[in-house]
Amino acid sequence: MNKETGSAGFTSRLWKLFASVRLTVVILLSLAVTSIIGTIIPQNERPEAYLNEYGEFLYKILSAFDVFDMYHSWWFQFLLLMLTTNIVVCSINRFSALWKMLSVKNPSFNVSKFRNLSDKEEFIDIRSPEDLKRIYMPIVSRSFGYKRIEETDNGFCIFAEKGRWTRIGVYVIHLSVILLLIGGLIGSIFGFKGFVNIPEGKTINSIRLSNTGKAQDLNFDIRCDNFNIKFYDSGAPSEYRSTLTILEQGKSVLTRDIIVNDPLRYKGINIFQSSYGELPPREITLNFKNRITGMSHKKKVSFGQQFNLPEDAGQFVVKGYRDSYNFGGHNLGKTFMGILTHNNGSPVHVIMPVRFPVFDRMRKGNQVVSVVDYDHRYYTGLQVTRDPGVLIVYSGFVIMIIGCFITFFMSHQRLCVEISKSGKKSKVMVAGTANKNRFGMQSRIKRIAKSLRINL
Amino acid sequence: MNSSNLLSIVTFIYGTAAFLYIVSWVFKKQLPGRIATWIAIIAVVGNTGGIALRWIESYRLGIGHAPLSNMYESLVFFAWTIGVIYLVVEQTYKNRIIGAFATPLAFMAIAYASLSPNINDRIQPLIPALKSNWLIAHVITCFIGYAAFAIAFGVSLIYLFKQRKTGDKKSSKTGLFIHFPDAGILDELTHQMVTLGFLFLTIGIITGAVWANSAWGSYWSWDPKETWSLITWFVYATLLHARMMRGWEGKKIAYLSIIGFMAVMFTYFGVNLLPGLHSYGQG
Numbered sequence: 001m002n003k004e005t006g007s008a009g010f011t012s013r014l015w016k017l018f019a020s021v022r023l024t025v026v027i028l029l030s031l032a033v034t035s036i037i038g039t040i041i042p043q044n045e046r047p048e049a050y051l052n053e054y055g056e057f058l059y060k061i062l063s064a065f066d067v068f069d070m071y072h073s074w075w076f077q078f079l080l081l082m083l084t085t086n087i088v089v090c091s092i093n094r095f096s097a098l099w100k101m102l103s104v105k106n107p108s109f110n111v112s113k114f115r116n117l118s119d120k121e122e123f124i125d126i127r128s129p130e131d132l133k134r135i136y137m138p139i140v141s142r143s144f145g146y147k148r149i150e151e152t153d154n155g156f157c158i159f160a161e162k163g164r165w166t167r168i169g170v171y172v173i174h175l176s177v178i179l180l181l182i183g184g185l186i187g188s189i190f191g192f193k194g195f196v197n198i199p200e201g202k203t204i205n206s207i208r209l210s211n212t213g214k215a216q217d218l219n220f221d222i223r224c225d226n227f228n229i230k231f232y233d234s235g236a237p238s239e240y241r242s243t244l245t246i247l248e249q250g251k252s253v254l255t256r257d258i259i260v261n262d263p264l265r266y267k268g269i270n271i272f273q274s275s276y277g278e279l280p281p282r283e284i285t286l287n288f289k290n291r292i293t294g295m296s297h298k299k300k301v302s303f304g305q306q307f308n309l310p311e312d313a314g315q316f317v318v319k320g321y322r323d324s325y326n327f328g329g330h331n332l333g334k335t336f337m338g339i340l341t342h343n344n345g346s347p348v349h350v351i352m353p354v355r356f357p358v359f360d361r362m363r364k365g366n367q368v369v370s371v372v373d374y375d376h377r378y379y380t381g382l383q384v385t386r387d388p389g390v391l392i393v394y395s396g397f398v399i400m401i402i403g404c405f406i407t408f409f410m411s412h413q414r415l416c417v418e419i420s421k422s423g424k425k426s427k428v429m430v431a432g433t434a435n436k437n438r439f440g441m442q443s444r445i446k447r448i449a450k451s452l453r454i455n456l
Numbered sequence: 457m458n459s460s461n462l463l464s465i466v467t468f469i470y471g472t473a474a475f476l477y478i479v480s481w482v483f484k485k486q487l488p489g490r491i492a493t494w495i496a497i498i499a500v501v502g503n504t505g506g507i508a509l510r511w512i513e514s515y516r517l518g519i520g521h522a523p524l525s526n527m528y529e530s531l532v533f534f535a536w537t538i539g540v541i542y543l544v545v546e547q548t549y550k551n552r553i554i555g556a557f558a559t560p561l562a563f564m565a566i567a568y569a570s571l572s573p574n575i576n577d578r579i580q581p582l583i584p585a586l587k588s589n590w591l592i593a594h595v596i597t598c599f600i601g602y603a604a605f606a607i608a609f610g611v612s613l614i615y616l617f618k619q620r621k622t623g624d625k626k627s628s629k630t631g632l633f634i635h636f637p638d639a640g641i642l643d644e645l646t647h648q649m650v651t652l653g654f655l656f657l658t659i660g661i662i663t664g665a666v667w668a669n670s671a672w673g674s675y676w677s678w679d680p681k682e683t684w685s686l687i688t689w690f691v692y693a694t695l696l697h698a699r700m701m702r703g704w705e706g707k708k709i710a711y712l713s714i715i716g717f718m719a720v721m722f723t724y725f726g727v728n729l730l731p732g733l734h735s736y737g738q739g
């Protein structure tokens with residue numbers, strides 16, 4: 001052997017390093033430990049928030065290591081790259097040996113190895129080895145795919161095996177890990193994720209990206225025809241539903257409802273129900289109670305349009321609307337604002353919380369104004385994503401589950417039934433090995449021995 | 457009787473079973489152990505009944521859904537999976553000492569659900585994000601995985617006790633540790649439970665990812681709960697690979713299995729203390 005020097009020595013040492021399971025353990029543990037950081041330090045907040053929390057000095061150090069977006073940082077990506085290389089090199093390294101083992105036509109069996117096993121079963125049968133051969137073969141065939149018979153000095157041996165192919169299980173798992181990483185990479189390069197709010201009846205053709213805040217054009221238009229919320233009796237929301245229409249060059253091509261957990265997919269773009277909000281109403285039904293005459297009048301009015309009060313008491317206009325209104329430290333909820341002008345007076349501001357119809361009494365005016373009803377107008381909040389890697393990721397998911405199943409619950413089992421003449425009778429030995437689950441194999445051998453014995 | 461009452465009673469049955477398993481182990485008596493097995497079976501049957509009853513009750517309330525939607529229900533299901541898997545292990549390995557370590561975990565899970573003031577046992581309607589079959593698959597598979605890891609944790613504790621004691625020769629023949637199963641069996645059992653757990657955790661993470669993708673359009677967003685389940689997955693993947701390296705048998709594997717279970721517990725309870733999205737697990 002010549003001493004390894006120079007670049008050849010270096011590459012082979014590097015190869016060995018990446019072929020080792022020791023490195024796998026180091027990388028997996030590093031991934032586990034470093035991943036903790038991003039769960040303790042909130043990710044992707046605004047810089048000011050971090051400056052506040054950690055101070056200038058610590059902030060600079062942490063942001064130099066991309067800690068505030070650590071799962072996309074160079075060093076985390078580097079760990080993932082190491083993992084990938086590790087898996088690829090390790091698989092290449094072992095594959096030729098595996099291939100040889102899988103492709104061999106007549107696997108070699110070694111009787112003495114089976115004889116040396118500690119948990120083998122032995123018994124005596126009164127019939128001759130020749131009789132037993134005829135009886136045993138079909139029984140063995142029942143559960144083992146491959147079998148052959150070898151003559152020995154004073155009898156014969158049945159060798160059988162099954163599940164040789166299950167040894168590829170771990171390669172299947174490792175392949176699936178690679179698929180997940182590739183799929184994730186494709187998604188992060190060619191995909192996007194954004195959001196858009198669409199008022200009922202309106203149409204949009206671009207969205208805002210979540211990470212950069214930039215606009216992203218879609219190649220089609222989305223119109224929100226309708227938005228609807230359903231509530232349980234308890235008041236908790238039970239369903240958010242948007243009716244969306246997709247338009248191509250102004251022509252509608254598709255109309256569908258989406259709800260949470262049931263998105264719309266169109267041309268590789270996924271549209272998810274994610275939030276909603278209320279728009280200022282256009283039509284409001286107000287109630288005017290005249291404190292002097294005691295009369296009540298309901299009136300349906302338009303937002304922002306001045307009109308005459310009942311009984312000719314003056315003019316009124318609804319000027320404002322807020323989702324929440326703070327009054328003396330209390331949130332009064334949805335609230336309208338209006339301006340009341342008496343025929344001979346100056347304008348007065350009127351506050352009309354929807355939930356508190358008597359609120360306006362506090363003003364002590366002649367008219368008490370309250371909101372009876374108004375048209376609910378919503379905008380729907382949609383998450384819009386494109387991820388061309390998702391198919392690869394999903395196939396990785398399926399392959400990973402299959403691989404785990406093969407690896408954990410199936411095994412390569414070998415069986416040896418040796419039958420030797422002992423006087424007029426036969427001596428039978430049943431022994432077997434498996435590359436997984438020793439104890440399972442033990443009981444399997446016991447069962448096989450039993451089923452052979454029963455056929456007396 | 458409603459399901460909450462039934463499950464409170466089941467809590468005490470689990471407690472009794474755990475107590476008897478421990479008595480049987482400490483005093484080296486067979487009889488309490490045999491009784492413990494029957495009581496554990498009754499507890500699991502009662503637990504099953506409680507879950508079924510709760511399911512029916514939710515339909516009577518007109519908000520029918522599988523009872524897997526909040527902390528209370530998941531803890532009850534967690535106790536159930538630990539109970540079932542433990543009983544299967546007991547039947548397979550014919551050893552009740554593991555029960556002294558496994559049934560207390562089932563008891564603690566369901567006791568925490570029934571008795572903690574922070575945990576609401578009312579049946580609530582599902583919010584829109586939770587209406588998904590993927591979510592049901594996600595919860596079931598995750599908790600089967602967690603239960604398998606819980607038992608691996610118990611077995612690893614036994615293994616470490618045993619190793620400590622066989623260090624000094626005298627006490628290995630006496631004391632509490634004499635009836636412990638053979639170290640080889642414990643090691644094998646840990647491995648089996650970890651592989652079972654790993655398979656189900658894998659499926660759990662995957663179904664969770666698919667659900668996230670159908671609910672809000674990204675299968676992975678590194679929120680703390682997701683990340684912690686991945687951390688757990690990394691720890692157990694480390695364990696599976698460490699077994700292949702020489703010198704990493706037995707004790708070190710047992711430590712890794714304990715660390716893994718800590719990660720499971722943190723994923724389950726601790727994450728709610730961290731900032732993040734996954735708050736639907738609360739309630």
Ligand code: HEM
Nearest residue numbers: 018019020021024083086087090170173177407693696700
């Ligand atoms: C996230 C990444 C990985 C996962 C999820 C994973 C998963 C697995 C699983 C489940 C097993 C089967 C263990 C058992 O039989 O108990 C296994 C075996 C193995 N893994 Fe990995 N693995 C990963 C990365 C790696 C890497 C980077 C290497 C590179 C050296 C590697 C090398 C091996 C080897 C050599 C085996 C044993 C194969 C045999 O039994 O012949 N794994 N892996």
